[in-house]
Amino acid sequence: MINDYVLPKTVEDALAALKQGNAKLIAGGTDLMLDLKSCKAAADTLVDINGIKELKGIKESDGNIIIGAGTTHQEVAESFLIQEKAVVLAKASGSVGSLQIRNTATVVGNIVNAQPAADAAVALVALGAEAEIVDKEGTIYQPVENLYAGLAKCKVDSSCQIITAVRFPALFSNQGSAYVRLAKRGALALPMLCVAVAASLKDGKIEWVRIVMAPVSTKPLRALEAEELLKDKEPSEEVILEASKKAAAMADPRDSKLRGSRAYRSSVLVNLVKRGITEAIKNARQ
Amino acid sequence: MKNYSVVGKRLPRYDGTQKAVGAPCFTSDVSLPGMLYAKVLRSPYPHARIVNIDTTKAEQLPGVAAVICHKNTTSKLFNTSATIVFTLPPLVPVKDQRIFDDVVRYVGDEVAAVAAETEEIAQEALKLIEVEYEQLPSVFDPKEANKEEAPDLQGPREHGKNLPGEKIHLELGDIQKGFEDADYIFEHEFKLPVQKQCQMETMAAVATIDADGKITVYSSTQTVHPSRAILADLFDVPYSKVRVLSPPFIGGGFGVRIGLSAKAEPIAIALAQKAKRPVKVVYDREEDFTSSDTRHSGYVYLKTGVKKDGTFTARMMKAVLNAGAYCSFSTETHGVLGCMGLSLYSCPNQYYDGIAVYTNTTPSGAMRGFGSPQASTAIEAQLDIIAEELGIDRREISKKNMMKVGGEWVLPYQCQSIALEECIDQGAAAIGWDKKGTFDNSGSVKRGIGMACGTHVSNAWPFCGDYSNAYVNIQQDGSVQIAVGSPEMGTGVQTTLSQMVSETLGVTMDKIEVTIADTESSPFEIGAHASRTCYVVGMAVTQAAAQVKKEALEFAAKLLAERESCIYCAQDVQDLDIVDNMIVSKSNPNKKISLREVTIQAQFKGEQFIGVAKVVPQNAPPWLAHFADVSVDTETGKVTVNKLVAAHDVGRAINPTIVEGQIEGGLAQGYGYALTEEILYDENGRQLNTGFHKYMLPTAVDLPELQAIIVESDEPTHPFNVKGVGETGLIATAAAIMNAVYDAIGVRFFEIPMTEEKIYMALQESLKSCE
Amino acid sequence: MNKKTLTMVVNGKTVEKMVEPGDTLLDVLREELGLKGVKKGCGKGECGACTIIMNGKAVNSCIVPAMQAVGAEIQTIEGLSNGNGLHPLQQTFIDCGAIQCGFCTPGMIMSSKALLDKNLKPTKEEIKQALAGNVCRCTGFVKIEEAVEKAAEILKNGK
Numbered sequence A: 001m002i003n004d005y006v007l008p009k010t011v012e013d014a015l016a017a018l019k020q021g022n023a024k025l026i027a028g029g030t031d032l033m034l035d036l037k038s039c040k041a042a043a044d045t046l047v048d049i050n051g052i053k054e055l056k057g058i059k060e061s062d063g064n065i066i067i068g069a070g071t072t073h074q075e076v077a078e079s080f081l082i083q084e085k086a087v088v089l090a091k092a093s094g095s096v097g098s099l100q101i102r103n104t105a106t107v108v109g110n111i112v113n114a115q116p117a118a119d120a121a122v123a124l125v126a127l128g129a130e131a132e133i134v135d136k137e138g139t140i141y142q143p144v145e146n147l148y149a150g151l152a153k154c155k156v157d158s159s160c161q162i163i164t165a166v167r168f169p170a171l172f173s174n175q176g177s178a179y180v181r182l183a184k185r186g187a188l189a190l191p192m193l194c195v196a197v198a199a200s201l202k203d204g205k206i207e208w209v210r211i212v213m214a215p216v217s218t219k220p221l222r223a224l225e226a227e228e229l230l231k232d233k234e235p236s237e238e239v240i241l242e243a244s245k246k247a248a249a250m251a252d253p254r255d256s257k258l259r260g261s262r263a264y265r266s267s268v269l270v271n272l273v274k275r276g277i278t279e280a281i282k283n284a285r286q
Numbered sequence B: 001m002k003n004y005s006v007v008g009k010r011l012p013r014y015d016g017t018q019k020a021v022g023a024p025c026f027t028s029d030v031s032l033p034g035m036l037y038a039k040v041l042r043s044p045y046p047h048a049r050i051v052n053i054d055t056t057k058a059e060q061l062p063g064v065a066a067v068i069c070h071k072n073t074t075s076k077l078f079n080t081s082a083t084i085v086f087t088l089p090p091l092v093p094v095k096d097q098r099i100f101d102d103v104v105r106y107v108g109d110e111v112a113a114v115a116a117e118t119e120e121i122a123q124e125a126l127k128l129i130e131v132e133y134e135q136l137p138s139v140f141d142p143k144e145a146n147k148e149e150a151p152d153l154q155g156p157r158e159h160g161k162n163l164p165g166e167k168i169h170l171e172l173g174d175i176q177k178g179f180e181d182a183d184y185i186f187e188h189e190f191k192l193p194v195q196k197q198c199q200m201e202t203m204a205a206v207a208t209i210d211a212d213g214k215i216t217v218y219s220s221t222q223t224v225h226p227s228r229a230i231l232a233d234l235f236d237v238p239y240s241k242v243r244v245l246s247p248p249f250i251g252g253g254f255g256v257r258i259g260l261s262a263k264a265e266p267i268a269i270a271l272a273q274k275a276k277r278p279v280k281v282v283y284d285r286e287e288d289f290t291s292s293d294t295r296h297s298g299y300v301y302l303k304t305g306v307k308k309d310g311t312f313t314a315r316m317m318k319a320v321l322n323a324g325a326y327c328s329f330s331t332e333t334h335g336v337l338g339c340m341g342l343s344l345y346s347c348p349n350q351y352y353d354g355i356a357v358y359t360n361t362t363p364s365g366a367m368r369g370f371g372s373p374q375a376s377t378a379i380e381a382q383l384d385i386i387a388e389e390l391g392i393d394r395r396e397i398s399k400k401n402m403m404k405v406g407g408e409w410v411l412p413y414q415c416q417s418i419a420l421e422e423c424i425d426q427g428a429a430a431i432g433w434d435k436k437g438t439f440d441n442s443g444s445v446k447r448g449i450g451m452a453c454g455t456h457v458s459n460a461w462p463f464c465g466d467y468s469n470a471y472v473n474i475q476q477d478g479s480v481q482i483a484v485g486s487p488e489m490g491t492g493v494q495t496t497l498s499q500m501v502s503e504t505l506g507v508t509m510d511k512i513e514v515t516i517a518d519t520e521s522s523p524f525e526i527g528a529h530a531s532r533t534c535y536v537v538g539m540a541v542t543q544a545a546a547q548v549k550k551e552a553l554e555f556a557a558k559l560l561a562e563r564e565s566c567i568y569c570a571q572d573v574q575d576l577d578i579v580d581n582m583i584v585s586k587s588n589p590n591k592k593i594s595l596r597e598v599t600i601q602a603q604f605k606g607e608q609f610i611g612v613a614k615v616v617p618q619n620a621p622p623w624l625a626h627f628a629d630v631s632v633d634t635e636t637g638k639v640t641v642n643k644l645v646a647a648h649d650v651g652r653a654i655n656p657t658i659v660e661g662q663i664e665g666g667l668a669q670g671y672g673y674a675l676t677e678e679i680l681y682d683e684n685g686r687q688l689n690t691g692f693h694k695y696m697l698p699t700a701v702d703l704p705e706l707q708a709i710i711v712e713s714d715e716p717t718h719p720f721n722v723k724g725v726g727e728t729g730l731i732a733t734a735a736a737i738m739n740a741v742y743d744a745i746g747v748r749f750f751e752i753p754m755t756e757e758k759i760y761m762a763l764q765e766s767l768k769s770c771e
Numbered sequence C: 001m002n003k004k005t006l007t008m009v010v011n012g013k014t015v016e017k018m019v020e021p022g023d024t025l026l027d028v029l030r031e032e033l034g035l036k037g038v039k040k041g042c043g044k045g046e047c048g049a050c051t052i053i054m055n056g057k058a059v060n061s062c063i064v065p066a067m068q069a070v071g072a073e074i075q076t077i078e079g080l081s082n083g084n085g086l087h088p089l090q091q092t093f094i095d096c097g098a099i100q101c102g103f104c105t106p107g108m109i110m111s112s113k114a115l116l117d118k119n120l121k122p123t124k125e126e127i128k129q130a131l132a133g134n135v136c137r138c139t140g141f142v143k144i145e146e147a148v149e150k151a152a153e154i155l156k157n158g159k
């Protein structure tokens, strides 16, 4: 039962507010409001971060893109900066739920939600993003990839820690990214599968590539062997296909009546990874 | 066909403004002084006996006003569907439900209910009700449930294992001989899914009882009078002491509330009686999924004999449908499936056997199309196979076999108009049929075109009793009041009925008011179902309007005769007409008098113009041809529909905008039926798709261009040549998409929805078998 | 329970209400302020029937915490026709036949308004995207999209 709702103006005040009783942070509330109703989450005080000015907005600084915790999916999807230098995230955030959801739901909330196929989080892993985490001890930075503590569990404890921002290197002009998503319909549908890819080209060869697949494990899954295989290769159709097969072979999707059988998802994943890599490379060349 | 001045016009909807401004016009918006809020406790098991139920703690929770369960409510049997009013002897309506029973038969079945000061308190109280269940064996598939070894879900049944009602058997000619005459015989079975109506307003009722015990219920029902009958019988009060009304609109229906709004009304009344305060019951979306009727799922088997030239010689059809836990409409749906399925085409030798079987799933009831989508999906998908095997153009094989005016069929009435050929031709042109087979399908995305036909009804007779009454009254100032019991659930009945009255009576639309869906202010009305309102109630209001017009003109003739001695005399009434609220002489248009003046004069003489009509209709089949243009991504199995076209022989469109709206909405639901919509159950009988995030209705971004083409025909059974259009839009959509998918990828499906997974896996399978 | 003060501007008027800290904005608008045009189709952000405009953006009021509206500018369907006749969107929805049962209509019109407030020349695709979170089971969307296009035209010429 919620007994109090606090609207702090600074991160400090928010941390202080979290000390009261059984308090929890709330951003867009698109996960939390439903979890509270269905008793999947419990709290007696909600600490709302939307009034904290320093957490708003997207900026670029020293080659890094920084997204504040108060930033919504729609702001990210519409941002020219993100569209140009991290299109994978623009696409991922742009595919969340519906416009109404994207207008309130935050990118950071999507990380803490820790669903293996939370769209923006999958893209952020491909971008090599880190989260800035503040608590009473101070500030630490953690790769988003390392924040998963099990299925739908985030290592960040939103009853005493605040992710204030996520940041990742902006992609250079020789780099590109792509997001491929398979869902039962064009809106208001969680992905059956999604693939996020970021790639860097140098002298016509793949300098590095990051391939992330979901939901095929308890967290967004990096296809490390496939990434390795592509490194220093010219991106031919054959090698991309080979890498895609290698990537899909690592996946371990569940049998789900709603989101597809294991057999289907394992098989179709090859094609999605192939599309992701191909598009990211095309994007890098442009 | 005759030209009219009001009928056939695209006039704006009567109810448009109220809805556009968000007026509080739905049952869920009703709020009465002292009103309590109810919540319902539902069974977590598919089949169980309630060994013990203790509600003491819930009753003690502050803010709780009443708790009810099987121990303190009537044990009278009823049926939430309107069949108790519709069913014609010698058939007897099946009554197999109680408000609460000591046996629960599906996950979501009602166990108890609480009325409290707030919804939250009622919800809290549910948690305090202690129930001890003894689980019983359960069965989920209708074929399994029909086997001898299956558990009896409703005791031993008269007509067969777990059958709520009779088997439907139809025969024409000699089926054996028909197969002997055939050059080829085709045999297939199709599996059909559970579809959900998903009307946007969930089940809702607000009940209040006055000091004399008179019950008033605001309700989301599609049938106020039949609902009143069900409730009055259940609570043992005279029909006249129960009032059921719309407040005044319903947020969609699509068949789900033909009869009660699931159990919203009886639960609201039982709680209101106990608490002695008004009670509001509004299902949440999850309850609406688990605990209100769905479309019948099941199996349709077809065996068809044809000559080399494509002429049918024999058609055998068998259907096994899932009735779910209670009967609802499971005595009728398989009848419509058989009759309308067989009647799409002429064939001298026909045979049908159909049953619906109890299982431990959510009850199946009425949903838009009522058996016809199931029939059309199977028949039209099979016909595609037949046409291909025989090398006959798909359009031609439909045209060759289609029903003819006066043709022989299993129905007890005559087909009196059919414009299916025009539908096929116009639809084919609109989709670009000539492009079929010419697409460059060398890449991974493959494109195809398909078509399918269908037919349905314009009311429920002869499957059920069907009749309507209407009242049309010219007020003292010349304006007009219509009163009918039909509800406005989105189909535009107030507008359409007014147009027919305006045309008949010569009174302009702005002077007409329509009272709807209130048992206390409209004559008995069967209600909105079976695409019948425009057809049957349309006949009734037209007839009543003609009657008042006659009365008004007779009075006017007398009046004019008195005033302008000898220019008119009483027999000259034939020369009078009403045009735009003026009574005019046909032979001398300069002679006129306003209707208003006549009615004022009539009042002085103590005369009122009141028309009452009672109509027992025939029936008229609408005809339709649907076309789909699709692309299939063979690397994922995903189907993108590029365009859907539906050409419908609607008789005459009273308001083309409204008719198109019905067809377009039907197309969208047919898209879902074909590709994405399905309720699945887990092994414990629980629905997996209990909300809009899991049950995949098409959204704006999924739906392609939808083109509705209205084809008119001279249907003689209706004064304005109307046929039913409320349901037709979805009937042939799934089959058209199935056939288009085949055209694109060369793989046939015998099951819908064709999910990306099914398509992809089938493609993989076909690749393997090619290797 | 500690009720909290919620001050916000609803349809141009400042309102102050004592609300439960766990209430949703839908609860407050519908039950406390009697704005019944805000419909509840699912209560879970999955249908858009409860769509309102908050600080210029379309949101699902059923999952927005009421307290998030502190100081916010809220528009509901009731605010659209304030005094001066129907809003062009309301008129074109009626004229085009975009309304059937009408239960989705208030949310649909609010989503459309949020779009047109920013973009008076939306493409078909932009309209579809803006309305993808609003489920309509009656219409198939054809006439709704047409109504939005027509309203855009009227608003553009009016400016």
Ligand SMILES: Cc1cc2nc3c(=O)[nH]c(=O)nc-3n(C[C@@H](O)[C@@H](O)[C@H](O)COP(=O)(O)OP(=O)(O)OC[C@H]3O[C@@H](n4cnc5c(N)ncnc54)[C@H](O)[C@@H]3O)c2cc1C
Pocket (backbone or CB within 6 Å): A024, A025, A026, A027, A028, A029, A030, A031, A032, A033, A049, A069, A095, A096, A097, A098, A101, A104, A105, A106, A107, A108, A109, A110, A111, A112, A113, A117, A118, A119, A120, A156, A157, A158, A161, A162, A163, A164, A188, A189, A190, A191, B693, C044, C045, C046
């Ligand atoms: C109808 C619907 C459709 C959806 N569709 C999709 C979809 O397609 N794809 C998808 O990925 N997601 C989808 N979602 C979920 C998506 O909206 C959320 O994951 C969203 O991104 C969470 O953000 P929020 O701001 O709403 O988080 P909240 O609900 O406010 O918070 C979520 C959790 O994060 C914590 N938290 C929030 N901010 C911080 C912070 N700064 N520091 C520490 N902890 C914090 C909260 O305490 C809470 O535990 C959908 C949700 C709904 C209701």
Ligand code: FES
Pocket (backbone or CB within 6 Å): C039, C040, C041, C042, C043, C044, C045, C046, C047, C048, C049, C050, C051, C060, C061, C062, C063
């Ligand atoms: S009621 Fe809010 S989105 Fe459905």
Ligand code: FES
Pocket (backbone or CB within 6 Å): B200, B251, B252, B490, C098, C099, C100, C101, C102, C103, C104, C105, C135, C136, C137, C138, C139
């Ligand atoms: S008009 Fe009925 S849901 Fe849209």
